[in-house]
Amino acid sequence: MKRASLALSWALTVLAFGTPNSSAQERVWAGDRTINQISEHVFRWGSDGQYGAYILTNEGIILVDGHYCQSGTVEWLKDQLDRRYDVPVKYVVLSHDHQDHNCNTGLFSDTAVGVGHRNIIPHLTFEQRNSIIPAITFEDEMDLMLGGILVKLLYFGPTHSDNLIQVHIPQEGVLIAIDSAKGRNLFPDFRDMEVNNQLKVMRTLANLEDVSIVLPGHGPVTTQDAFLDHHRYLQTLKDTVLQHMADGRTLQEIKTLTEASMLEEFGDYNRIDAYLVPNIVTMWDYLYRYRESNSRITDIEAMECIEDSRQCRTSD
Numbered sequence: 001m002k003r004a005s006l007a008l009s010w011a012l013t014v015l016a017f018g019t020p021n022s023s024a025q026e027r028v029w030a031g032d033r034t035i036n037q038i039s040e041h042v043f044r045w046g047s048d049g050q051y052g053a054y055i056l057t058n059e060g061i062i063l064v065d066g067h068y069c070q071s072g073t074v075e076w077l078k079d080q081l082d083r084r085y086d087v088p089v090k091y092v093v094l095s096h097d098h099q100d101h102n103c104n105t106g107l108f109s110d111t112a113v114g115v116g117h118r119n120i121i122p123h124l125t126f127e128q129r130n131s132i133i134p135a136i137t138f139e140d141e142m143d144l145m146l147g148g149i150l151v152k153l154l155y156f157g158p159t160h161s162d163n164l165i166q167v168h169i170p171q172e173g174v175l176i177a178i179d180s181a182k183g184r185n186l187f188p189d190f191r192d193m194e195v196n197n198q199l200k201v202m203r204t205l206a207n208l209e210d211v212s213i214v215l216p217g218h219g220p221v222t223t224q225d226a227f228l229d230h231h232r233y234l235q236t237l238k239d240t241v242l243q244h245m246a247d248g249r250t251l252q253e254i255k256t257l258t259e260a261s262m263l264e265e266f267g268d269y270n271r272i273d274a275y276l277v278p279n280i281v282t283m284w285d286y287l288y289r290y291r292e293s294n295s296r297i298t299d300i301e302a303m304e305c306i307e308d309s310r311q312c313r314t315s316d
């Protein structure tokens, strides 16, 4: 029993997160680096489908995020900013701790101070991210004022990570919503997501005032509809998996049934073929930890626990 459960556990882990060697494959970088002006003071920069931003004022620059460690795009950006402007980068705002969004930001520590949510610090240090470490942190909300431009940093609780923040420039109607404005792009899985709050925050962001342009971390410039598209997918997936669990179905049954119904409704979402099963498995895992069934957990369900069957609670 134990060996079988561990084997299944491994299979689920691979299913959800890929094989250990998959990250070792060399990525070929597109080198399609761009800087685009979005509004009077807000610019978007990036390459390879991933973007940060900066706010240019006459007293300095507020940079939002880094980039992939190996893309070379942060080094390129620093050179571009030096060439284009005679004001320094004063702040580096980190949207969240994920390495692909903050790598190489330490390059700006000669003139800038890091800013982030207070929860970001233990992640950056524990994971040994190649990032600037914020000297300025906040809990719920923070106003950055530079050169007469107000930049609001907003935290709505744990969502895609426990330290993800939004960057709002109200006077220009721009919201920088890294890894929040997903639209019809899917997360590979929900590894560190607080799903229930994510649903709540998507509605909050869809209704935030003074927003006409939304800048996601990946993909084209969008609008607040991007939050609603993601909300619809996530809510449907949660409701479907939760109902199947309440009906006493096994994870295997839930995967089969949910895959069919979700593909029918959300077949046009990007990369759903690759991400739907890991989405179902990690949603199941989230809901397993969220609810307590009235009925005793079965041996089969216990075997399907992702970590180890010994960690499943039973009525014994």
Ligand SMILES: [Zn+2]
Residues within 6 Å of the ligand: 096, 098, 101, 160, 179
């Ligand atoms: Zn992320």
